[in-house]
Amino acid sequence: MKSPASYRYASSHEWAVASDGEVRVGITYHAQDQLGDIVHVELPMVGRKVKKGESVAEVESVKAVSEIYSPISGLISGVNAALAGSPELINKEPYTHGWLFAVAPDDVSELTGLMDAAAYDTHAGH
Amino acid sequence: MSLRRTPFHAFHREAGARLIDFGGWEMPVQYQGILEEHRACRSAVGLFDVSHMGEVRFRGPEALAAVQLLVTNDVSKLKDNQALYTAMCNEQGGIVDDLIVYRFGPEEVMICVNAANRAKDYGWMVAHNPLGATLSNESDVWGQLAIQGRHAAALLQTLTALDLASVKTYWFTQGTVAGIEGCILARTGYTGEDGFELFLPAGAADVLWEAVHRAGATFGLSNIGLGARDTLRLEMKYSLYGNDISDTTSPLEAGLGWVTKLDKGDFIGRDAILAQRAAGITRRLVGIEVEGRIARPHMAILHDGAVVGEVTSGSQSPSTGKNIAIAYVSAPLAAPGTELSVDVRGKAARATVVKTPFYTRPY
Incomplete structure (x- = not known):
């Protein structure tokens, strides 16, 4: 799957996209x-202060656990509550x-330090 | 060193499997996904390549007695065409491997060993053969497929004239399957389902794989990788060598007392196990359910803030959705209902000792 061109990417396989003053974060197709x-x-508490590169969440598959690092500094402003009952959404619709x-x-300009889609696809070996 | 491959390797590639290094073998960990494969085996039938397992043949007038000295279970009770699950111990009572012993006749026995222990086990058997049985390592001679699930017997029956209904659990038969002579069909498995393990001449791998798939189409057959093999066995609390049992765990600690016949006569490790029983078992392998978090191997088990054990296997149960694990805990804390916690990366998750298996098949 091609990485969305409007998103930015961390080398640790998180994506980030800015909208309405927030930055949404997920993991890439390759990562899932x-x-x-x-x-x-495991998602962070809303209101928690996080630094870029800090471990803030965990995603567990049947076989393994993976730490998720925030690709940007700021305050956690929301979490995806639907994942509690349907974690498979990450596999089905990662973006x-x-x-x-x-x-x-x-x-928000911190995002420009991340990779663009073409650079990430090369990084992920696609 | 390059990874070893089973005779079915090309089929795994073709089926789009993700291949991993499993104890030096390049094996399929998953095809469609672990959850889907797990459910397919529980609800229909699954096909597993387990050719990486090893086979050792004992022959001669002393074959049965030689095996009796090596293993903890009582081989003398076996009849022809009967199989037996057992541990094989060292002098300290640690488990060298867990095995299945097949009696072919009064002077012929075959033993199936774990893949990672092939060389270790064969070396151990050769070095502990005082009665002079004739041993041969047939690991490269055989391919092995496991066909597991409620439709396994019906599927295989379409490929053979052998009467499979008469082969009861932990018995086996020999004959022609899909036109290939010299196959062994044992009603055994590592999933908790009904099913068979099929030993076949390695050179016939192509014929058997294609025949099982052709016959399997009407039964909903799925290929199953090592990932689902692990979750299936975990739900049954079947031990995985290297995780739950090892050279330093005894069968009594591991819940394998039922295959340890201390009154059968001498066997390697018996004295140490008797001494351990007399002194009292200090830790036991139990099943636990964990709230909210998934326990993983090597996580500490806590009770009143103190470390009282360690997780050896853990995952979410695909069948029940519960987070299940196998762990060694201090013997006084091994009773079902005992409340413990698991140290999940620095946070304590509540856990309860439960009766096992975690899953019971509904048919």
């Missing part, structure tokens, strides 16, 4: 494919309904 069937997600959490960024 490597993990396999996702069965559990839309499978998002993990949103950050109210300290400085």
